[in-house]
Amino acid sequence: MKRFISRKEEYIPEAFYNIKADLVEQPKPKLHPATKNSITFDDMTPLFSKEFVKQEMTTERFVKIPDAVKEKYAIYRPTPFIYASGLKKYLNTPAEIFFKYEGAGPMGSHKSNTAIMQAYLASQEGITTLTTETGAGQWGSALAQAGALFGVDVKVYMVRTSYRAKPGRKVMMELYQANVKESPSASTKAGMKYFSENNNHPGSLGIAISEAIELAVTSSNVKYSLGSVLDAVLLHQTVIGQETIAQMEEAGVFPDTVIGCVGGGSNFAGIAFPFMRTVIKENKKIKFIAVEPEACPTLTKGKLDYDFGDSSAMTPLLYMHSLGMDFVPSEIHAGGLRYHGMAPLVSYFYDKKMIEARAYSQPKVFDAAKVFFRTEGILPAPESSHAICAAIEEALEAKKNNTPKVIVFSLSGHGFFDYNAYALNQ
Amino acid sequence: MKRFISRKEEYIPEAFYNIKADLVEQPKPKLHPATKNSITFDDMTPLFSKEFVKQEMTTERFVKIPDAVKEKYAIYRPTPFIYASGLKKYLNTPAEIFFKYEGAGPMGSHKSNTAIMQAYLASQEGITTLTTETGAGQWGSALAQAGALFGVDVKVYMVRTSYRAKPGRKVMMELYQANVKESPSASTKAGMKYFSENNNHPGSLGIAISEAIELAVTSSNVKYSLGSVLDAVLLHQTVIGQETIAQMEEAGVFPDTVIGCVGGGSNFAGIAFPFMRTVIKENKKIKFIAVEPEACPTLTKGKLDYDFGDSSAMTPLLYMHSLGMDFVPSEIHAGGLRYHGMAPLVSYFYDKKMIEARAYSQPKVFDAAKVFFRTEGILPAPESSHAICAAIEEALEAKKNNTPKVIVFSLSGHGFFDYNAYALNQ
Numbered sequence: 063m064k065r066f067i068s069r070k071e072e073y074i075p076e077a078f079y080n081i082k083a084d085l086v087e088q089p090k091p092k093l094h095p096a097t098k099n100s101i102t103f104d105d106m107t108p109l110f111s112k113e114f115v116k117q118e119m120t121t122e123r124f125v126k127i128p129d130a131v132k133e134k135y136a137i138y139r140p141t142p143f144i145y146a147s148g149l150k151k152y153l154n155t156p157a158e159i160f161f162k163y164e165g166a167g168p169m170g171s172h173k174s175n176t177a178i179m180q181a182y183l184a185s186q187e188g189i190t191t192l193t194t195e196t197g198a199g200q201w202g203s204a205l206a207q208a209g210a211l212f213g214v215d216v217k218v219y220m221v222r223t224s225y226r227a228k229p230g231r232k233v234m235m236e237l238y239q240a241n242v243k244e245s246p247s248a249s250t251k252a253g254m255k256y257f258s259e260n261n262n263h264p265g266s267l268g269i270a271i272s273e274a275i276e277l278a279v280t281s282s283n284v285k286y287s288l289g290s291v292l293d294a295v296l297l298h299q300t301v302i303g304q305e306t307i308a309q310m311e312e313a314g315v316f317p318d319t320v321i322g323c324v325g326g327g328s329n330f331a332g333i334a335f336p337f338m339r340t341v342i343k344e345n346k347k348i349k350f351i352a353v354e355p356e357a358c359p360t361l362t363k364g365k366l367d368y369d370f371g372d373s374s375a376m377t378p379l380l381y382m383h384s385l386g387m388d389f390v391p392s393e394i395h396a397g398g399l400r401y402h403g404m405a406p407l408v409s410y411f412y413d414k415k416m417i418e419a420r421a422y423s424q425p426k427v428f429d430a431a432k433v434f435f436r437t438e439g440i441l442p443a444p445e446s447s448h449a450i451c452a453a454i455e456e457a458l459e460a461k462k463n464n465t466p467k468v469i470v471f472s473l474s475g476h477g478f479f480d481y482n483a484y485a486l487n488q
Numbered sequence: 489m490k491r492f493i494s495r496k497e498e499y500i501p502e503a504f505y506n507i508k509a510d511l512v513e514q515p516k517p518k519l520h521p522a523t524k525n526s527i528t529f530d531d532m533t534p535l536f537s538k539e540f541v542k543q544e545m546t547t548e549r550f551v552k553i554p555d556a557v558k559e560k561y562a563i564y565r566p567t568p569f570i571y572a573s574g575l576k577k578y579l580n581t582p583a584e585i586f587f588k589y590e591g592a593g594p595m596g597s598h599k600s601n602t603a604i605m606q607a608y609l610a611s612q613e614g615i616t617t618l619t620t621e622t623g624a625g626q627w628g629s630a631l632a633q634a635g636a637l638f639g640v641d642v643k644v645y646m647v648r649t650s651y652r653a654k655p656g657r658k659v660m661m662e663l664y665q666a667n668v669k670e671s672p673s674a675s676t677k678a679g680m681k682y683f684s685e686n687n688n689h690p691g692s693l694g695i696a697i698s699e700a701i702e703l704a705v706t707s708s709n710v711k712y713s714l715g716s717v718l719d720a721v722l723l724h725q726t727v728i729g730q731e732t733i734a735q736m737e738e739a740g741v742f743p744d745t746v747i748g749c750v751g752g753g754s755n756f757a758g759i760a761f762p763f764m765r766t767v768i769k770e771n772k773k774i775k776f777i778a779v780e781p782e783a784c785p786t787l788t789k790g791k792l793d794y795d796f797g798d799s800s801a802m803t804p805l806l807y808m809h810s811l812g813m814d815f816v817p818s819e820i821h822a823g824g825l826r827y828h829g830m831a832p833l834v835s836y837f838y839d840k841k842m843i844e845a846r847a848y849s850q851p852k853v854f855d856a857a858k859v860f861f862r863t864e865g866i867l868p869a870p871e872s873s874h875a876i877c878a879a880i881e882e883a884l885e886a887k888k889n890n891t892p893k894v895i896v897f898s899l900s901g902h903g904f905f906d907y908n909a910y911a912l913n914q
Binding site: 065066067068069070071072074132133134136137138140142144147148166167168169170207210211229230233234236237238239432435436437438439440441476478479481482484485 | 633
């Protein structure tokens with residue numbers, strides 16, 4: 063086994079991988095929010111850019127990554143693939159633990175993978191403004207950056223609890239000349255519904271999405287951009303898993319277990335789907351684990367049915383695990399995982415029992431983060447720490463059973479802006 | 489010219505490069521602070537670990553990087569070498585601009601390169617505690633991390649102005665279980681001298697160094713660790729330039745201009761010295777530019793003579809450019825560049841006119857940082873932004889003269905913890 067793994071430029075994939083092309087039975091269609099019919103291309107384009115909708119609906123197995131996008135990826139991709147020798151030693155486990163670190167890029171999380179692509183598509187179509195929501199601020203920062211790189215204005219509704227806890231993220235977005243609003247705000251009907259009841263309402267991703275969508279559908283040349291959940295977003299994130307496969311080949315190992323945290327599901331899908339292809343096509347056996355917070359247990363406690371992606375019933379109806387469109391999670395720090403729903407594709411695989419799900423409490427997750435921080439030296443985002451927590455559990459199980467195994471997890475982002483949360487949990 | 493440059497594991501050098509081995513005329517010796525004689529190995533070991541002193545004094549051209557250190561480097565090295573296409577386009581210049589990005593590592597700056605090595609050496613020698621100073625917090629965080637990785641306790645005196653401006657850095661060090669004190673503090677004689685006059689004294693690196701040294705020399709099994717200035721620290725930083733040379737070979741270009749910011753001088757030396765070897769040995773022609781803040785103009789306004797490295801005359805006397813050991817710079821945000829002295833080796837090359845120096849004002853530097861941020865997408869540390877500023881000047885000169893050239897600069901760290909400074913300068 064090779065322990066120092068390269069980041070060869072040729073590991074950046076040529077194309078995104080569309081897992082739907084490898085499914086015999088397709089997931090249930092998205093429905094129009096009013097008619098409840100299967101949604102069409104024309105139904106979606108008032109909200110999203112045309113090219114994005116094409117990618118959402120494509121049946122092609124591979125979608126080429128444009129050169130202009132690849133050039134921006136090359137700033138931080140291929141991302142590091144790291145052998146966790148310090149963690150292994152600390153746990154005294156026979157398991158080999160690796161992680162794919164998406165936090166080393168300029169925006170500090172995997173969100174740039176889709177932000178850059180979405181901003182590029184918008185710029186090609188002459189869209190002047192993208193609106194969006196952000197929880198922890200990672201997605202908002204990533205889109206703000208991508209907008210700056212491709213000359214597209216960005217308006218961000220930031221969930222109030224994060225807006226206040228993470229001023230650095232707000233400053234960063236504003237430095238990119240993005241317009242950042244605390245959500246729920248008084249500037250939209252969707253926001254006013256909550257703001258009028260409580261002007262300190264902590265907010266939720268569902269509410270912020272409604273606000274961003276309202277602005278998009280009521281303005282001309284403005285489209286909405288979503289940072290997770292949709293098939294096209296998951297598609298863009300498959301660069302993570304494809305690189306990981308190439309890097310594991312260099313390392314000379316293949317995973318027994320692949321782990322990712324889930325909020326909307328895109329980081330997990332990003333690392334898991336390319337490996338899932340080897341399960342589907344080559345009959346490989348891998349245990350996939352999606353990890354969520356107990357405070358927002360979408361997979362483990364949510365119901366699989368049609369639900370809206372936002373809190374005001376403006377999005378298409380998605381067949382997904384959901385805690386209900388009105389669900390407002392407690393103010394836990396893993397702001398990026400505070401979403402009521404789960405990507406339809408991740409829900410699909412969970413329903414087919416191709417993936418497992420686990421929910422952890424915040425103290426448990428912070429303990430895992432601290433172990434990781436001190437043994438591997440990287441300050442993880444609280445969201446990403448859910449994956450660390452599962453990796454530790456798996457490694458300890460290997461120790462108990464005295465069986466070697468290869469564990470890979472996605473470390474979706476760094477925690478440089480989460481020091482308040484860490485200080486509180488010290 | 490290749491635009492996407494790999495980070496091949498084999499680019500991490502096997503050894504540090506000691507430029508002194510390639511000098512016909514050696515720099516003036518360090519002197520004992522009391523006797524004023526040339527300093528000996530035994531003079532230095534009360535302060536520093538023995539192996540560190542050996543590296544400080546070595547005449548070997550190459551010093552092997554231990555496997556345990558290389559394993560930690562591999563977490564973030566080789567660092568990205570990036571073609572600044574966005575900046576080039578914005579400036580509309582015939583110059584090709586590249587930068588070596590040291591901010592993508594877990595601690596966010598080049599400081600880890602020497603911190604990891606120093607903590608390793610201390611651990612091998614059974615030293616239980618390392619004391620140090622920190623300005624911007626990058627060095628303190630890097631040593632705190634390295635100490636955690638190798639089981640060495642770390643005590644950090646943090647310059648008060650940074651301690652207050654950058655709470656994130658403090659939390660980070662404490663998460664690594666480092667002990668962090670505001671400097672000047674009341675806990676040492678060296679600190680008390682200033683603290684007793686003004687308990688809000690902004691502090692300086694010189695004072696913080698004195699405090700850290702005092703603790704080391706008055707405690708058993710405690711040694712002092714310095715993050716810049718000394719030959720051994722510059723030696724460790726040569727991984728930057730050696731990787732850059734390999735990556736430029738891959739790109740198919742050679743630099744006309746190499747730029748780095750200077751505080752103590754280690755980042756500049758890290759990128760410049762391996763290139764300087766090609767100048768010395770192969771007669772290549774390169775323009776080297778060291779960039780400092782107007783508020784602390786050590787090279788451009790300082791005097792070249794023997795001076796102390798700290799404010800209490802406890803260090804060896806160093807032959808270097810200095811603003812005087814009592815110099816306390818104004819509270820500019822580039823905390824890492826607020827040092828009264830300059831590495832003797834950098835001073836040596838400046839004196840020999842092998843490098844140029846420039847001093848910029850803070851507003852000019854922040855303007856450059858914002859241009860870079862919006863065109864390349866990376867939030868730079870204010871320190872690193874000095875190098876950006878010079879790169880922009882050079883690129884505009886190339887435009888004026890309509891002559892192509894290849895500019896390389898070192899982007900020493902990210903600015904995620906500097907958002908207060910950016911918000912103020914927006």
